Each structure stands twice: as C-alpha cells, then as structure tokens.
Amino acid sequence: MSNYNNNKSDHLLLLIQTLSKSEKRNFKLYANRIRRNKSAKFMKLFEIMRKMNFYNEQKILKDTSIKKEQLSNVKAHLYKQILTSLKKLQHTIENHDIQIREYLDFSKILYNKGLYIQSLKLLGKAKMIARSCESNTILLELVEFEKMIESQHITRSLYSRSGELSTESKELIERIQCKNALSSLSLELYGLYLKVGYVRNKKDKIFIETYFRTNLPKFDIDKLSFYEKLFLYQSQVWYHSIRQDFIMCYRSSSKWIELFQSYTKVKKIAPVSYLKGYHYLLDTLFYLNHYSKFIHVFKQFEKEVKNGEIPINGNTKILIFMYTYTNRINKHYMEGSFSEGVKEIIPSLFVEFNKIFNRLDSHYIMILYYKIACLYFGSGDNKNAILYLSKIMENKRKNLRQDLQCFARLLYLIACYESGLDENMDQKIQSTYKFFIQMDDWYIVQKKIIFFFKNLGNVYPHQIRNQFKKLRDELVKYYNHPYEKRTFLYLDIISWLNSKIENKSVEFIIKEKFIKNNLKLFNSTKI
Known part of the structure; x- marks a missing residue:
C-alpha cells in the first residue's frame, strides 16, 4: 500500500x-x-x-x-x-466506435477530393455499423454530413433522398433526447446514492420521489431501444435502492440482466454495464436475505466470467474483482461462516488487490475495507476489524458514501469495546457523535447506540446484561421503520446484542439464525 x-x-x-x-x-x-x-x-x-x-x-x-x-x-x-x-x-479486436470514426474520416478525405459518390458509399457502411450498435449520436453526425453532401452536390435522386434524410435526422434527434434524458437521470441518481446512500427521513424521500417523477421522460416501453431501456432500468435501480424498496429494486435489476441476455451481442460491446447489472441484482438479493436465489445468480455470474462470455479489459477486470469478492464475502455474511470466509477469501483477495489497487477509486476501496472489517468482526478478530475501519475513517473525502463512513464509526466503537481497547472511549464516542452531527445523520437508532456506550461506564458489571437486553428491545421496534431500518442494512446490531445477552459469539448467533431460516434448503437434495 x-x-x-x-x-x-x-x-x-x-x-x-x-x-x-x-x-x-x-x-x-x-x-x-x-x-x-x-x-x-x-x-x-x-x-x-x-x-x-x-x-x-x-x-x-x-x-x-x-x-x-x-x-x-x-x-x-x-x-x-x-x-x-x-x-x-x-482494429484487430472489433471496436465499433473506432471503425465508424475511421469510415467517417475516410469519407471526409474523399469528399475533399471531390469524390462524392465514393464518400457516400463509405458513409453508408459507417451508418450500417452505427445502427447495429445503436450509436445514435454518431449516426446523427453521419446523417448531417450526408445531408450536407446531398444538399451541395447532385449525386442521385435528390428530391426523394432529401426527404428521407430529413425524416431520419428528426427521428434520431428525438431518440437522442430521450436517451440523454434517461442517461442523465440515471447518472444524477447514482451520484446521489454515492454521496448520501439511503433515504434518511421524510424530506429525503419526498425529494427523491419528486426528482424522479419530474425528470423521467414520457416513453412507450415497446418503442425504446436497447440503451434507452438500459438507462431506464438503471434509473429505477438507483431510485428504488435509495428508497430502500428492495423488492422493486430486484425487479428492475432483473430486467437489466434480462435485457442483456436478450441482446447477447451487446455483452461484448457494453460489458461494464452488464457487470454492474449483475452486481445490483446480487446486492438486492443480499439485502432481501434471499439466500437460494443469491447463490443461483452468483453461480451464474461466476460461470459467465469463467467461460469468457464477458470480455476482459482494464475496466472489467476491476469490476469482476470487486463483484466477485464482495459477493463471496456477502455469502459468508448470510451463512454466518465468518471464520471460514477469512481463511478462504482474505489471502487471495489481497493477492488480486495488490495487482490493481492503483486503479481502484476511493469508493471501491472504501466498500472493500468495510466488507473486510465486517468479515473480521464476525469471526471475532476485532483488532483486524479496527484496522480496516480506521482506513475508512482516515478518508478525507467527506462527500463520498457519507452513510458508510458514519456506520464504520459505529462498528469501530463496538469493535473497540469487544477487543478491550476501551481506553479513551469517551473521546471516541464524542468523535463519533460529532461526525454524525457533521454529516447530518443523527437519528434515533444512532442516538440510542451512542448513548448506550456513553452510559455503559456507569453500569455495574452485574447490570450489563440487562442493559444489552434493554437496548435490543428498544432497537427491535425500529427494525422495519421506513427510515431507521437502514442502520440494520450496514450493521447486524441485533445479532451482536443477542450474542452479548446469550454469551455466544456473533458467528454462532448468525449461523444459527441462517440454519433456522434455511432449514428446508438444508434438507433438500438441491443444496
């Protein structure tokens, strides 16, 4: 590093x-x-x-x-x-954008030499490729150049051709406007998700719903092109994710993947978008705690990667690394097999991480550190959990994943308490409190956890178990609260409290819960 x-x-x-x-x-x-x-x-x-x-x-x-x-x-x-x-x-590996641009350059060279018919022939070839790839912006540029040639030089049947080109140009402009509106909406929602995460209150919810409704263009789903549908499904995924509506998020991310599977050739053209669709589908299944479906989709993802169905380049290599390892970790979270996860995942993760870390952005690194910290925490290795949580807390970019930075600090307090590193605990609590205030993320569940730690020093040893019970009973009330429940997406605080009450490890508590919830799966021959 x-x-x-x-x-x-x-x-x-x-x-x-x-x-x-x-x-x-x-x-x-x-x-x-x-x-x-x-x-x-x-x-x-x-x-x-x-x-x-x-x-x-x-x-x-x-x-x-x-x-x-x-x-x-x-x-x-x-x-x-x-x-x-x-x-x-x-040029040796099929790259449509470069081919189209090259044809356009050659066409302009021929035009400047007065070879209008030859120029138009090359434009025709470029247009065929652009149409097949739905590259409407560059297709419009080709049409506009063709219009200019036709308007200045008598090349063929000018009257019929000019009408065709004019109609084609208008239709392209309408398509481009729709695509731009959907892609801009997708980008803006993704930016909001990266900055803040999930809705924190009613004000956030009203804002995101109003923003989505007013910026979503009118459309007929049956008439949308591949990329228009892709940007629509992306927008819906960000929108439903921010609102914590994971059922709707699952439906939109499923449509995202199904779209690519209907247009198989586009997997090769836009592999990054395909990989991201897989990531959000798996992420949604993780939050829905739908283990069997998660395993099925993850196996499908790994099979496609292994079989070479997804092109490998600098971008896809990074995404495959991130999505493979975060979902392997998520699998162990769901199973409660944290110790097994540390042994199986961490060594190979860092071998791969060291090869590409200089190309990972801060967002990916932060997510990875949080996942690693949670894996260590679940396994009972609090010192390593503290190490990776500290790396997140050292991040100076306060406008990036504020939610993750906040909850990393809560888990840090818990890990410090668990490891016995509770010297200067008052100072750590105060620092966490100030950060939540600074990030405007000071809500009921966070308050109760912070005040619990603040008052713990005044509790006699024989009363501590009752304090854990009291906090658990208070927090359970907010487990399905529309805004407060987001805390439980980042921290399985209830399982930790149960581990303290029952004097068992967090790993044992989560594993026991997993087995109970998936008993039918374990009794099935299709495990």
Missing part, C-alpha cells in the same frame, strides 16, 4: 502498468517500424519504466541520456505513442 500515492501521481507509469504482454510487444513493433526509434530516448524511457513498481525520476535520469529539462517532453511523447499503438491494436 505504500506505493499507492506514487503510482497515482504519474499517469505514464499507470498507463504502462496496465499494458498486457501483447500490448507491450505491439507497442515495440509499432515504435520500431521507424529504424531510428530503436535508440530514441522515448524507447529507452519505456524500457526503464515498464520494470518500475513506482515512479523513480532519479533512476530515469541516471540510467538514460535524458536531461531533467527534457524529461517532461519525452514522457508526453511516449504517452502519445503508446495511445496511438493501442488505437491501432483496437
């Missing part, structure tokens, strides 16, 4: 580290096509930087003939050359 900031600070090194063996080999072939490049400074720089784990300017200056004042320009040139070689490599 010590190299994280260094890697983050140098974009060239990050780019080089993402290159596969074949991409590095392709770059060398591309650069060395010009003989003099073999001894060029940018190639010497590439050879040194591809062996670096973190950026070291002194080593570069020492091992090359590059002067300090030249380094910035040589790095910029190398960066551009790598991107150019990657762009050329994209």
Whole structure:
C-alpha cells in the first residue's frame, strides 16, 4: 500500500502498468517500424519504466541520456505513442466506435477530393455499423454530413433522398433526447446514492420521489431501444435502492440482466454495464436475505466470467474483482461462516488487490475495507476489524458514501469495546457523535447506540446484561421503520446484542439464525 500515492501521481507509469504482454510487444513493433526509434530516448524511457513498481525520476535520469529539462517532453511523447499503438491494436479486436470514426474520416478525405459518390458509399457502411450498435449520436453526425453532401452536390435522386434524410435526422434527434434524458437521470441518481446512500427521513424521500417523477421522460416501453431501456432500468435501480424498496429494486435489476441476455451481442460491446447489472441484482438479493436465489445468480455470474462470455479489459477486470469478492464475502455474511470466509477469501483477495489497487477509486476501496472489517468482526478478530475501519475513517473525502463512513464509526466503537481497547472511549464516542452531527445523520437508532456506550461506564458489571437486553428491545421496534431500518442494512446490531445477552459469539448467533431460516434448503437434495 505504500506505493499507492506514487503510482497515482504519474499517469505514464499507470498507463504502462496496465499494458498486457501483447500490448507491450505491439507497442515495440509499432515504435520500431521507424529504424531510428530503436535508440530514441522515448524507447529507452519505456524500457526503464515498464520494470518500475513506482515512479523513480532519479533512476530515469541516471540510467538514460535524458536531461531533467527534457524529461517532461519525452514522457508526453511516449504517452502519445503508446495511445496511438493501442488505437491501432483496437482494429484487430472489433471496436465499433473506432471503425465508424475511421469510415467517417475516410469519407471526409474523399469528399475533399471531390469524390462524392465514393464518400457516400463509405458513409453508408459507417451508418450500417452505427445502427447495429445503436450509436445514435454518431449516426446523427453521419446523417448531417450526408445531408450536407446531398444538399451541395447532385449525386442521385435528390428530391426523394432529401426527404428521407430529413425524416431520419428528426427521428434520431428525438431518440437522442430521450436517451440523454434517461442517461442523465440515471447518472444524477447514482451520484446521489454515492454521496448520501439511503433515504434518511421524510424530506429525503419526498425529494427523491419528486426528482424522479419530474425528470423521467414520457416513453412507450415497446418503442425504446436497447440503451434507452438500459438507462431506464438503471434509473429505477438507483431510485428504488435509495428508497430502500428492495423488492422493486430486484425487479428492475432483473430486467437489466434480462435485457442483456436478450441482446447477447451487446455483452461484448457494453460489458461494464452488464457487470454492474449483475452486481445490483446480487446486492438486492443480499439485502432481501434471499439466500437460494443469491447463490443461483452468483453461480451464474461466476460461470459467465469463467467461460469468457464477458470480455476482459482494464475496466472489467476491476469490476469482476470487486463483484466477485464482495459477493463471496456477502455469502459468508448470510451463512454466518465468518471464520471460514477469512481463511478462504482474505489471502487471495489481497493477492488480486495488490495487482490493481492503483486503479481502484476511493469508493471501491472504501466498500472493500468495510466488507473486510465486517468479515473480521464476525469471526471475532476485532483488532483486524479496527484496522480496516480506521482506513475508512482516515478518508478525507467527506462527500463520498457519507452513510458508510458514519456506520464504520459505529462498528469501530463496538469493535473497540469487544477487543478491550476501551481506553479513551469517551473521546471516541464524542468523535463519533460529532461526525454524525457533521454529516447530518443523527437519528434515533444512532442516538440510542451512542448513548448506550456513553452510559455503559456507569453500569455495574452485574447490570450489563440487562442493559444489552434493554437496548435490543428498544432497537427491535425500529427494525422495519421506513427510515431507521437502514442502520440494520450496514450493521447486524441485533445479532451482536443477542450474542452479548446469550454469551455466544456473533458467528454462532448468525449461523444459527441462517440454519433456522434455511432449514428446508438444508434438507433438500438441491443444496
């Protein structure tokens, strides 16, 4: 983890580290096509930087003939050359956007030479690809260029063609407006979810419902294109998630996955969106505590990844890592098999994590640390739970997943109490209290937990068990409260309280509850 900031600070090194063996080999072939490049400074720089784990300017200056004042320009040139070689490599693996753009560029070259018919033929090829991929924005650009050629030069039957192009242009504009409205709604809702999480009160609920209703464009579901449906289902998933309506969230995320399974070719074109659909479907099943369905969908997800049905690139590699490990951890949460999860998951998780940590954003890292902390806490390893909760609490970005940052602090208090690290407990309680106030997240359940810890120091040892019972009985009342219940999505506080009351481990309590709830599943031959 010590190299994280260094890697983050140098974009060239990050780019080089993402290159596969074949991409590095392709770059060398591309650069060395010009003989003099073999001894060029940018190639010497590439050879040194591809062996670096973190950026070291002194080593570069020492091992090359590059002067300090030249380094910035040589790095910029190398960066551009790598991107150019990657762009050329994209033609060997079907990349529709690049193909369309190339046809459009060639078409403009032919047009400028006065070869109008040839230009239009290439535009026709580009339009066929754009239509098949539903790339309506670039398709509109192609149509507008075609209109310009037809309007300035007599190429075919101008009168009939001009009417066709005008109609096509209007229809595309309407489609693009609908798609943009749905994609903007999806993005805004996702941004709200990342910032705040679930609705905290009636004011939040009214705001999100009003926002969704007023920004959702009118549509006929049967006439929507693939991407319009995708953005619609995404918007619905964020909307229902924020409102904690997980039944509706399940329905929308299921439609999201079914959409891709109806348009199988789009899995290859938009694999990131497909993976995200799987993630939210699994996440919803986790919150609904529907174990058998969760296991079925997760096996399906892992099978598709293993069979190569989802293309592997820099983006999908990160998402597959995140969604595989968070859902493996979620499986152990549901089963109450925390100790088993620590043994099975943690070692391989960090092997993979260390390979890609410099490309993970703060949001993913925060989620992963919280999942790891909960796994350790459930296994009884409070010191490791405290370690990963501390990493979340050290995050300076207060506008990112405020909900997660708040509940990490509550679990931190519980883990400190459990581990016996209760010195300066008053100070820790005060710090947690101030953070909740600062984040405007000071509600009944949080208050009761904070005040419980604050007053615990005044309780005689023989009274402590009764205090745990009292807190449990008070909190259970809010388990299905429309706003207060969100605390129980982050913390299984009731199971922890039961463990203290019954003098059993948290792991035993959750495992016992799981077996009781899934007794029919265990008696079935289809486990």
